[in-house]
Amino acid sequence: MSLEILLAEDNPDHAELSCFALQKVFDGCRIIHVSHGEAVLSFLEERAQGEGLPDLLVLDIKMPRMNGYEVLRALKASTDLASLPIIMVTTSSDEGDYRACLRLGASGYLVKPIKAGSLRDCLQALPPPVRAAARERTR
Template identity: 40%
Template structure:
């Protein structure tokens, strides 16, 4: 495993407290040692851009909900993927929406993956394992 990826945070952008708790519990059960950052809406997510520009560690991956208040996930995705220094951060859309227009729009804006949230905790654990395996172990990152 890449030592640097353990030091980089994972950003979870999620407005639903139940889904956020489910995600945090799933990652905790995987004994993830990456710091976890959270943003409870798209506006909070975009606030991280300034911090990353000032040298704070960029996330190894961003888990992004689409249906959020203030600024929706597609707008956040567009902003991050058009940013010259942040566009390489992998973004996994993790949402309840299985609408084909959302899937299409997310990929057109540069999403690296699109996952519809499972409602069952055990299935969510499987999703967390797959995210960890792919983004922390298998995926080669540019350092």
């Protein structure tokens, strides 16, 4: 059974690049792409009612409608969705942002473009099924 990852990214280029890295680490994973914060919440809520949540959420911070922080807070506040592992993604690294994300319950914090290496670096904070799905470093 392949890993299901929800990618929230408004920039299509960035989304494609993130897909490269995600597919590199999680071989054969299924990536569902949404392009704004509200879509994240509606998708997840719908899933929570039916077929179940994805395995991982990769969440861009700077997004229209609802930004990453707002989505993060909403998810962690929801009983159904709080357990979903989330990796926050940002264009420009900032220690303050990083700390804030971890404090709010994010499992990882990555600077774009996401590289396979940096993605693997934050695997440890992810739940075992996700970790298990990660392909060993090829090189």
